[in-house]
Amino acid sequence: ETGVTQTPRHLVMGMTNKKSLKCEQHLGHNAMYWYKQSAKKPLELMFVYSLEERVENNSVPSRFSPECPNSSHLFLHLHTLQPEDSALYLCASSQDYALEEAFFGQGTRLTVV
Amino acid sequence: GENVEQHPSTLSVQEGDSAVIKCTYSDSASNYFPWYKQELGKGPQLIIDIRSNVGEKKDQRIAVTLNKTAKHFSLHITETQPEDSAVYFCAASKNTDKLIFGTGTRLQVFP
Numbered sequence: 001e002t003g004v005t006q007t008p009r010h011l012v013m014g015m016t017n018k019k020s021l022k023c024e025q026h027l028g029h030n031a032m033y034w035y036k037q038s039a040k041k042p043l044e045l046m047f048v049y050s051l052e053e054r055v056e057n058n059s060v061p062s063r064f065s066p067e068c069p070n071s072s073h074l075f076l077h078l079h080t081l082q083p084e085d086s087a088l089y090l091c092a093s094s095q096d097y098a099l100e101e102a103f104f105g106q107g108t109r110l111t112v113v
Numbered sequence: 114g115e116n117v118e119q120h121p122s123t124l125s126v127q128e129g130d131s132a133v134i135k136c137t138y139s140d141s142a143s144n145y146f147p148w149y150k151q152e153l154g155k156g157p158q159l160i161i162d163i164r165s166n167v168g169e170k171k172d173q174r175i176a177v178t179l180n181k182t183a184k185h186f187s188l189h190i191t192e193t194q195p196e197d198s199a200v201y202f203c204a205a206s207k208n209t210d211k212l213i214f215g216t217g218t219r220l221q222v223f224p
Contacts, residue, residue: 002158042117043157043202043214056211090156101147102212104156 003027006091006105013081014113021076021108023091031097032074034066037088037107049074050097081112115140117205119215126193127223134218136203137185143205146186147212148177151200160201161188193222 004025013019025032034046048056049068063085065077074091088107094100116139126132138146144165149157163170163177163186170177174193179186186205190197200219204212 002156004156040122040216042216045211048211092156101159101162104149104158106154106156 002103002105004091004093004103004105006089006108008108009106010109010111012111012113013078015081015083017081018077018079020078021089021091021110023074023076023105025072025074025091025093025103027093027095027103029093029095029103030071031094031100032068032071033092033094033102034074034076035090035092035104037090043090047076048097055097078110081110083112086110086112115143115205115207115210115213117203117213117215119203119218121218122216123219123221125221125223128193128195130193132190132193132197132220132222134188134201134203134220135185136187136205136215137183138205138213139184140205140207141181141184142207144208145206146177146179147204148175148188149202149204149214151202151217153199157202190220193220195222195224198222 007022031050036044046060047066052068067075090107091105092102094102119136147162150160151157174191176189200217202217203215206212
């Protein structure tokens with residue numbers, strides 16, 4: 001175990017649904033990240049939170065809404081997604097932002113139907 | 114911005130042989146180069162990293178080399194074992210900037 005836990009592991013949702021992905025880290029880290037992993041594409045950084053403040057939002061559509069209530073928890077709220085949003089969503093954390101080892105969770109496999 | 118290219122996309126080797134994966138980067142200011150291994154059903158896990166002040170780093174059967182002039186770095190796995198089968202990602206970043214990942218290499222080690 002990496003110390004980063006994601007739930008659920010698998011999620012199937014319709015395009016009109018609203019769902020949330022959850023990430024929890026038990027490492028005492030200050031930075032948390034959401035990545036999107038699609039087949040045959042590089043890992044895409046979506047959002048970065050450092051000390052509970054969002055420091056990066058890489059042109060992610062508004063149908064993805066992150067929330068970081070404290071340094072141990074990170075959520076990704078999903079609404080009105082498209083089939084092309086189907087992917088593996090990975091959460092990661094690091095001691096501080098950038099130039100630090102990132103610890104990844106096992107990911108949530110999302111399928112939008 | 115930084116761009117990282119990774120080759121090959123797939124690599125098959127016989128158990129016991131060596132495997133080499135290569136990455137090139139575009140931003141000469143990049144100074145941190147980690148390698149991640151992703152096994153089926155799991156998230157990526159850091160296996161080795163190198164910073165720009167050294168040219169080579171080794172940890173048991175894995176090693177990474179960095180050529181700053183040519184802007185490329187490589188992962189070397191010797192005496193490969195079936196459990197080395199996974200997808201390997203390289204990445205690059207510079208001070209206080211985000212990691213940029215390569216597209217990954219699927220390594221298969223046949224017994």
